Amino acid sequence: MAKITFITSDNESITLEGSSGSVMALAVDNGIKGIDGDCGGVCSCATCHVHVRPEDMEKTGTASEIEADMLELDDNADEFSRLCCQLEIGDHLDGVVLRVAK
């Protein structure tokens, strides 16, 4: 079980618990504003973009090459950016804080 916190663009903080699946699916199922997950998690739409809290980067890791190529052209992206459909939920993610990019 992992507790994952989302901070939306209007500064609302929502903590959800999950044990499997992707972080994107968890967010979409719970209606987190700004995470649409249009492509269902295959890394083609970038509507699941989050900024990881810097100290949590160790837990999430950095973006894969294909993910980084998507994010490179997102004017809003920085070194803490991830497409959260590429984050698989597991104990290792417990406590992470993600700021929704949109």
Added chain:
Amino acid sequence: MEKSELPDPFEKARVDKGYGELNDQDDPVTMLLRLKDVRKTAHNYKTFQSAAQPGRIVVPSEVNIRDTRQIPFEVDPPVHGEYRAIVEPWFKRPLQAEYQEKLTAQIASLVDEILNKDTVEVVNQFALPLQSRALTLLLNTPFSESETWISWGTHVFRSEGEALDADKANILYDYIDQEIDRAIENPGEDMYSVLLSSDFQGRKLSKDEVKGVMVLTFAGGRDTVINAVTNSIAYLAEHPESLERLRKEPEIAAKAVEEFIRYFSPLTQMGRVVTEDTAVCDHAIKADTRVSLCWASANRDASVFENPNEIVLDRKINPHVGFGFSHHNCLGATHARQILKILLNTLATKVGSIEIQDYKENIESLDEFERKVGYDRINVKFNKLT
């Protein structure tokens, strides 16, 4: 070659030089063929603009058949974003449960109609009615309107054999003018009425702007959806194991849809007009010429996709550009994805097998390339699941 295969005609040019050349009505186009170049170019709207003369970014060019600017398609940021903000919530409605229920009912009843018929011509008797009926949900107009749209046939903009036909395009334009007038007199909950009452830069959208959005909604969502549906049926006919898998694992349908969009790439390419002398993959490109973003080629780029010429039903990482990329990415994608996903799940539960009887391929001629985009017609038999 399998009947349902869509070969990749761009491979050699994509690997060797990265671009192709196409002369279209004396307004040549440099086709960009690699995924990275296509993405970068789509993102760089200042050098590669959409807000050119109406019709010019479409390949083949439509400058000779229309003056209406398509919105938000032929507008660049920042104004583009203001228009998108108005229409985006409307185009996200397919995510609502009620919308999906209605769509499921429509598709189920269409599939029931064609089950066990001796022969069904998929383009005209299945894909076209499916697309037209589904569009009544997107527009929130009466179901009966779909009969009018079906009666236009698949070639609403052209006569048989002629690429572009202004008279044909007028059927659609006149229809939309009438619908806008109706909505002005008698506003309702439909898309025309909603657009007419939308605020833009401190005023309401004008009639011409509403027309620009509506024409685009009809045009952009017609051949693309029809191609995607028809190609999906042809593929499932030849791949009963995939139909079987969708039956056992309905949850992979969303991934299968993305894979179909990548592989079929129902829209081959879209153009941009170059605003300053520049270069893409070491090839000089002059101001006031055109480039095209060739989605179909980018989606077979082996530097990104493993086994690009194979349909991998549950491909997990699939950063395709079948719905475009960046500012102008497809507004109708939410609707199109729902149509295809529901179609796959419905076929899996009702259809046991599909037999292809005969067909005529639709081949796009792009000077140095010939691309199969789908079928002009394809006769099949749908066998009921027993």
